[in-house]
Amino acid sequence: MSFTAGAQALNVSQSAVSRHIISLEEMLGQKLFDRSGQKLVLTPAGAALLPEVRRSFDRLEHTMNAIGVDPQAGRPIRIHIPPSLLQQVVMPMIGAFHAEYPDIRIDISSSPVTGLPRNETDMAIVFDRPNIDDRVTDLLWLVRVAPVCSPAVAARHPGKSLEAFLADNDLLHVTLAGEPRGLLWSTFARQSRIALDANRGLAFDTLSSAVSYAMHSNGVALADVEMFAPEIAAGRLVVPHDAAINDGFGYYLKLRPDDLADPSISLVRSWLIAQFAARQAAG
Template structure:
């Protein structure tokens, strides 16, 4: 077993530099050492634990499963050592803490921006560094906490479910009215199908699953694919096609009549939004605060569209940010 008195600190520092940048060149430049020296340190660490941490591929470097597990622990450990040393060096004057948060683009646009504004209003002394990338799952970058779009899965991360996605076809109100009281197949086959990119799946993944699940006859391998649901919904709202949209995510537009809903059919695809963090961060007061703050804003909220409902949702009074009808 590895004892702390034998911890290979130089090798860990080398792995941190390369793993965060996924580049030996950039990692070597950050530490002012040669690439060959950096490579030797990483190789020695891999030999010590008996597992590869990085895969050297023609298109670049990627973290292995072991590397992805080790990197956030190493990075946060060095961050905390650096923070305390700087506090001691500055005679105990604590530097402002920066909370590094990740959110998917559509979530950030729809809910994250007002949520972060409210959080900063309550905790103005906490600086927030926000990142947003496409794709599902945990991004491979240095983070304190992330809201991710993914399926439930077993992992080392702490994943708190915010809500599970349930989708229905939406389009412009005019298009929905034109096909009112007609079979859904007619609308879908006469319209542009709008798709959302899902990592590792064909472009028409969601539409194919929806049609199969609901026994709808439709050729789904056609149309336009977008990186985000928000872009696809904007395109559909202007009368240019039909998209499967999360009912809870776009409840405001549905309730206000800005989006037409031509069918009562729904589809639960197994994807949801999760608040994710590393287990070792549970004892970090700031991360624990943000985790609790987010969860209370999603707990106990009625997710039905808000049309005809003026009452306050269940849960803590004021737990829903202003303007949120369904989360």
């Protein structure tokens, strides 16, 4: 928000920056900055243009850095994947993809966010409810959750109803940005038609952490039974009641429509969709 600071960052004169901005505004037929006050303020047109300009420069810098290291290599494809899905499901897929397509480089980032991550990516698998935005969106995994615990916890409460079992144990939560602490348990209780104090217990930032605590300590986690099927099959995790529900959340692959023109991104998208479809069919 300063022509002077921008000029210093670009190592050019302030007047050069000002002239370029004026030329850009004339070309667009829209003002990008309001210059009437003590400081620059973006106009609606400037605010609309800013994220696209930022993304373009970010991608340009990313590609130039890659070329500087290896002139023959294309830029890596940046993918964001939620931590629990990455650990439980996607990690073997990434290994198989790398073996099949060794020339396509992938940079993976992971953070416990709901929806799109803040960092710039080429595609992202997001944990969210169904929504409509300006991105190409593919459903990869529909979540189906049930209360899970260690075998020891289940053994201490034989014959209890679901409502009594949950009332007698700590609830383990997964925090969702911008959502109430007990949202997932409240949803489960409503669909299961039971009374439940959904706010008590411990909270974790990832589902994997909550389930790990449930396996090695006390408490009951609300977990995706398909995602943790290996732990359930091995007996390390128990589903004490047949009470699985679809809670409205899922994992969605999102990318910008114009990125589909990149053959590598298009290939990764198709490959991931096929892998998730095959896993679901096998399950």
